[in-house]
Amino acid sequence: MATNFLVAGVQCIAKSDHLKLKPGEIAYQKGNIITVVEPTQEKGIYKARNNKTGEEGLISSTNMREREAIRIDSCLSLMPWFHGKISGQEALKKLKPREDGLFLVRESFRHPGDYVLCVSFAGDVIHYRVIYQDNKLTIDSSQFFYNLIDMIAFYSKNKGAIATILHRPKEKAGTRSAELEISKAGWLLEMDKLILGASIGEGEFGEVYEGEYLGQKVAVKNIKCDVTAQAFLSETAVMTKLQHKNLVRLLGVILHNGLYIVTELMDKGNLVNFLRTRGRSQISTGQLMRFALDVCEGMEYLESKKLVHRDLAARNVLVSEETVAKVSDFGLTKGDSKGSEQVKLPVKWTAPEALRKEKFSTRSDVWSYGIFLWETFSYGRQPYPKMSLKEVRERVEQGYRMEAPDDCPPAVYQLMGSCWQEEPGKRPSFHKLRDKLQKEIDR
Numbered sequence: 001m002a003t004n005f006l007v008a009g010v011q012c013i014a015k016s017d018h019l020k021l022k023p024g025e026i027a028y029q030k031g032n033i034i035t036v037v038e039p040t041q042e043k044g045i046y047k048a049r050n051n052k053t054g055e056e057g058l059i060s061s062t063n064m065r066e067r068e069a070i071r072i073d074s075c076l077s078l079m080p081w082f083h084g085k086i087s088g089q090e091a092l093k094k095l096k097p098r099e100d101g102l103f104l105v106r107e108s109f110r111h112p113g114d115y116v117l118c119v120s121f122a123g124d125v126i127h128y129r130v131i132y133q134d135n136k137l138t139i140d141s142s143q144f145f146y147n148l149i150d151m152i153a154f155y156s157k158n159k160g161a162i163a164t165i166l167h168r169p170k171e172k173a174g175t176r177s178a179e180l181e182i183s184k185a186g187w188l189l190e191m192d193k194l195i196l197g198a199s200i201g202e203g204e205f206g207e208v209y210e211g212e213y214l215g216q217k218v219a220v221k222n223i224k225c226d227v228t229a230q231a232f233l234s235e236t237a238v239m240t241k242l243q244h245k246n247l248v249r250l251l252g253v254i255l256h257n258g259l260y261i262v263t264e265l266m267d268k269g270n271l272v273n274f275l276r277t278r279g280r281s282q283i284s285t286g287q288l289m290r291f292a293l294d295v296c297e298g299m300e301y302l303e304s305k306k307l308v309h310r311d312l313a314a315r316n317v318l319v320s321e322e323t324v325a326k327v328s329d330f331g332l333t334k335g336d337s338k339g340s341e342q343v344k345l346p347v348k349w350t351a352p353e354a355l356r357k358e359k360f361s362t363r364s365d366v367w368s369y370g371i372f373l374w375e376t377f378s379y380g381r382q383p384y385p386k387m388s389l390k391e392v393r394e395r396v397e398q399g400y401r402m403e404a405p406d407d408c409p410p411a412v413y414q415l416m417g418s419c420w421q422e423e424p425g426k427r428p429s430f431h432k433l434r435d436k437l438q439k440e441i442d443r
Contacts, residue, residue, distance in 0.1 A: 006036045006046055009216070009249060009264065012064035013186040026050050026057035033067075033186055033252075034059055035214065051193070051214055067186035069241040076178045076237075078149055078230050078259065081105055081169035088127055091118040094170050098123050101167025105130075105148055115148065117155075121163040128162060146257050147226040153256070178233055179255055187240055189213065189252035189262055196220065200269075206258075210265055217265040218251060222258065229259035236261055238330045241305065246298030248318055248328035266318035266326065274319045275380035285409065286441075287323070288376050292412070293437045294325035299369060300430035302327075303362045310360050312368040313349045314375040347389045348382075352396055353424060363424035369433070370419025377412055378405035411440050 006012070014028045021027060026048065028034060033051040040047060040058065048059045070076075083094070085107045095102050095118060102120040108129065115130040117139065128139045130151065136144040137151055140161035145151040156166045171177065182188045194213050201208040206223040223229045236259075239250035254260035268274050271291065275283065295317055302309055309327065316329040345355060351367035353359045371383050384392045384402060401420050404413035415436060421427045428436075 006039065006061060008036055008038050009251075010036045010066075010243070011051070011186065011251065012036070012061075012066055015063050015065050018059075018063060022058075024058045026055045026059060027053070028059075034064060035216070049214060051189075054193075054214060067240070068184075070181060070185050070187065070237040073176070073237075075174055075176045076181055076233060077172075077175040078178045078233065078255070079105070079152075079226060080171040080175040080177045081152065082148065083170075083172050085109070088116070088118070091116075091127070092125050095120045095125050098125070099168070101164050102170055103152075103166045103168070104170040104172075105152070117151075117162070119162060119164065119166065126163055146224045147229075149226050149229065149255065149259075150257055182236075182253060182255075185240065187236075187250070187252045189254045189260075191254050191256045191260075194218075194220070194254060194260070194262070211262075213251060213262055216251070217267075219263050219265045221261040221263075223261070224258040226258060232259060232261065235330050238307065239263075241307075242301075242330075244298055244301040246294045246324070246326050247301065248326045263328075264320075266328075267321040268319035268323065271314040271317040271319055271325060272375065272380045275314070275376065279379055280407075283379070285377075285407070289409075289412075289437065289441050291317075291319075291325040291376055292373055293434065293441060295327055295372060296369070296430055296434045296437055298325075298327040299365060300434050302365070303430045306362075308360050308362060309365050309368075310354075311346060311349070312365055312372055313346060314372055314380065317372070348384055348392055351424070352422065355393060359424075361424060362430070363427045366419050366427045366430065366433070367424075369430070370416045373412060373416050373419070374402055374405060377408040381405070409440070411436075 012034050014030055014032045014034060017029045019027050028050050035049045035051055037047040037049055037056060044061045046059055046061060047056065049056045081104050083104050083106045087109055091104060091106055094104060098120045100121050104118050106116050106118065108114040108116050111129065113132065117128040117130055119126050119128065130137050130139055133141065136146060137148065138144045143154065143160055145154065152166060154160065155162055159165050179188070195211055197210040197212070199207050200210050200219065206221060209220045209222065211218050211220045223232050236250065236253055248266060249264045251262045251264065254262065299309070299312065309330070311329060312327065316327065317325050318328050319325055347355065349368045349371045351364035354364045374383055375381065387395070401417065415433060418428050
């Protein structure tokens with residue numbers, strides 16, 4: 001492994017089999033995912049858990065490699081077998097040579113909104129109409145699926161109502177299987193190792209649950225819609241690149257009922273609710289300063305990776321059991337500065353140049369950080385109180401800036417002002433902001 005320093009919760013992949021054991025060691029095979037439990041006194045030796053067997057014991061970091069980051073790539077598809085709107089004749093041409101179980105899925109020409117599963121069997125191709133019934137998909141009105149990903153997973157293991165088990169997908173030209181890539185890079189987790197608990201929230205895209213994965217408390221975002229699941233692949237890919245104490249850590253993904261994104265559990269929820277429910281009587285200015293520093297350090301790390309978050313706000317900052325703030329929700333994170341797809345922007349948090357021309361940069365994140373500071377020191381109030389989004393846009397363009405929240409330290413309000421400079425180049429970097437905050441805390 002490139003480094004002999006691993007922290008608890010980091011997952012690595014075994015480079016080779018380890019079956020001749022010294023006392024206290026665990027067995028593993030090449031490719032097994034190993035979770036670090038804690039360091040030991042001895043350099044390069046860690047207490048760890050084999051994710052496959054659940055056994056705990058000692059490992060040497062020299063026989064481990066870090067999980068690779070998944071490349072963000074538009075070719076990566078959760079549904080490489082989905083060919084979109086092609087005719088039955090085109091499907092026949094693609095499903096060659098005619099081996100049993102070669103398959104693809106297409107949109108139905110005759111029945112818009114329905115799909116067709118085309119399967120090669122006994123030298124022929126059988127077309128199964130997939131219909132929507134009660135918001136679910138079915139071929140035979142007895143087996144129902146939330147989405148196409150689920151349906152293909154089922155018929156890849158069970159013959160059910162079709163002539164043969166699905167053996168091999170006919171991939172659409174220019175696509176690569178996301179499942180294969182995620183698995184190869186070591187980020188694919190197993191559904192049967194996950195214990196799902198209560199729902200802890202509902203996002204725009206699906207339910208969030210608390211749960212347990214191999215004894216570790218986790219949060220699980222379940223995205224059932226296959227199109228949305230595909231869109232969340234880029235968030236997942238971004239998270240595989242990030243390892244920092246102030247960023248919510250991805251443990252991996254599960255492909256089942258769509259997509260499960262499994263992260264560390266942040267027991268105390270998002271920062272807005274944390275501040276609003278406790279208020280001034282329970283949270284000191286010192287604690288607010290620590291939250292401000294936590295988030296600044298997480299953002300400084302993103303800055304060093306040349307990644308732009310684009311949606312920094314207190315609602316996207318989560319608080320751990322130890323009351324540490326961590327940045328989450330990397331759905332809009334990009335390495336580039338121009339947003340091409342139409343995304344509904346959070347107007348009150350977005351820098352003027354990003355609203356005007358979709359010019360995103362680390363310095364537009366700095367603007368958002370200024371708004372985040374205002375939310376934090378106002379104990380979770382909504383920014384620009386009583387102003388409509390239209391008013392906010394117009395007045396900010398004219399030079400309006402919010403006043404300091406009650407009892408906000410002057411030095412912090414000064415930082416907010418520096419974040420809200422009209423010209424992006426005049427705003428400080430996160431590195432500079434962190435220095436200033438640290439000096440303020442150390443006074």
